[in-house]
Amino acid sequence: MGRDVTMRAVAERAGVSTKTVSNVVNGTGAFSPETERRVRAAIDELGYRINLFARGLRSRRTDTIALSLPNLYQPFYAELAEQLIRAPEAQGLKVVLETTRGDAGRERAVLTGSRRELVDGVIYLPGALPPGDCMALPIAQPTVVVGEQPEEAAARGVDCVSIPNEDGAHAAVAHLLGQGRRRIAAIGERADGPAGAQRLRGYRRALEEAGVPFDPSLVIAVDNPDQWASGVGAATRLLRTRARFDALFCCTDVMAIGALSALERSGVAVPDDIALAGFDDIEAAQYASPSLTTVDPHAGALARTALSLLRARLGEDRSRTAPGQQASAGFTLRIRKSSTTSPPTH
Numbered sequence: 001m002g003r004d005v006t007m008r009a010v011a012e013r014a015g016v017s018t019k020t021v022s023n024v025v026n027g028t029g030a031f032s033p034e035t036e037r038r039v040r041a042a043i044d045e046l047g048y049r050i051n052l053f054a055r056g057l058r059s060r061r062t063d064t065i066a067l068s069l070p071n072l073y074q075p076f077y078a079e080l081a082e083q084l085i086r087a088p089e090a091q092g093l094k095v096v097l098e099t100t101r102g103d104a105g106r107e108r109a110v111l112t113g114s115r116r117e118l119v120d121g122v123i124y125l126p127g128a129l130p131p132g133d134c135m136a137l138p139i140a141q142p143t144v145v146v147g148e149q150p151e152e153a154a155a156r157g158v159d160c161v162s163i164p165n166e167d168g169a170h171a172a173v174a175h176l177l178g179q180g181r182r183r184i185a186a187i188g189e190r191a192d193g194p195a196g197a198q199r200l201r202g203y204r205r206a207l208e209e210a211g212v213p214f215d216p217s218l219v220i221a222v223d224n225p226d227q228w229a230s231g232v233g234a235a236t237r238l239l240r241t242r243a244r245f246d247a248l249f250c251c252t253d254v255m256a257i258g259a260l261s262a263l264e265r266s267g268v269a270v271p272d273d274i275a276l277a278g279f280d281d282i283e284a285a286q287y288a289s290p291s292l293t294t295v296d297p298h299a300g301a302l303a304r305t306a307l308s309l310l311r312a313r314l315g316e317d318r319s320r321t322a323p324g325q326q327a328s329a330g331f332t333l334r335i336r337k338s339s340t341t342s343p344p345t346h
Contacts, residue, residue, distance in 0.1 A: 005046045005048045007022065010042045010048050016039060021039055025039075064093065064119045065120055066121075067096070067097050068099075070125060070128070070226070071099055071101060071102065074254060075283065075284060080303060081095075083299050083300045084303035087300070087307055088304075089303075089304050096118070096119060107124075107126070111140070112138055113140030113141060119141070120142070121142035121144075121313065122143045122144070123143075123146060123307070123310060131151060135152045139156065142313040144313075145160045147165075157324050158324045159310070159324050159327075160325070161302055162327070163302070163331075165198035166201045168279060168333070169198070169199035169202030169249065169279060170205050171331070172278075172293070176247040176275050176339060179271075179340055181246045181275050184218070184245065185219070185249070186203050186218065186220070186249045186251070187225075187230075187234040187255050188200045189223075217241065218238075225251055226252065228255075230254075231255030231262070233258075234259065235248070236266075247275040247276070248274055248276050249277050249278075250276070253284065253285045253294050254282070256278030256285075257288050257292065271338055271341060275338065276339060277292070277295075285334070291337045292338045293333075293340070296331060296334050298331060305329055
């Protein structure tokens with residue numbers, strides 16, 4: 001029955017004009033709460049169905065956004081997606097997930113409009129494209145970059161929500177140093193990775209500030225920091241070199257938990273022999289044994305901030321040509337049992 005019911009029929013049942021019904025359905029114009037109640041009651045009673053496709057053609061809006069992620073097997077990305085979909089700022093929006101699988105071509109397609117007719121805007125987490133390459137593209141739609149602020153983003157009208165990769169890593173390594181550790185190893189992605197390079201800079205800066213010489217033999221680079229096996233393999237390689245180290249910083253929690261498995265299988269006690277810290281504060285970090293010290297980049301605040309920026313860009317608050325804005329959700333160092341034998345501070 002619903003397909004045959006017209007907006008005129010709803011208007012007649014509610015005792016209002018078709019224009020008022022349209023205003024209520026689309027959330028536009030002015031109408032009283034009582035009028036809205038009558039219209040929605042008529043819609044429910046008659047089984048009227050809104051033609052979203054036709055409405056999109058008229059308004060040139062789909063009320064749909066794309067969330068572009070490198071993958072969904074990394075728990076941090078999956079948790080961020082869930083936070084974004086559930087955020088109050090997402091109400092009324094449909095979210096389409098686009099996994100780029102670490103492929104630069106897929107990321108270019110997302111930014112240059114492969115879904116241009118299907119979505120109104122994009123929230124993009126870089127995985128393969130360097131920042132300069134990203135900003136050199138003809139970005140087709142309102143876009144929010146999460147994780148870093150590429151150069152020229154402001155001039156290109158691209159909004160950014162930065163993850164404090166360097167400062168967060170610096171805080172984690174400074175904490176390990178504060179526990180009296182001096183031979184601190186690190187596992188991270190290769191230098192061309194967008195987040196890993198920044199986190200390794202934070203690691204080196206903390207060492208330098210503490211007067212601890214940087215030892216390249218204590219740094220292991222991996223191809224995919226989002227896989228548990230990368231942490232297992234890198235920690236195993238470290239142990240086989242017989243290099244002496246009393247702490248380990250991993251650029252993702254996934255690698256840290258993988259490394260924890262390898263260390264324990266080798267008879268290395270955490271934290272007594274080696275203190276351990278990660279980055280991302282995925283849910284599994286709390287339930288690892290011992291629980292994992294990590295940097296919490298506030299995924300919920302990241303999601304809400306990115307959505308707020310994108311909504312402002314899509315609405316009338318900000319022009320498509322307005323300069324890009326930068327925001328940050330900050331971070332919190334979550335000190336747990338993997339890095340200290342004393343009670344956690346928080």
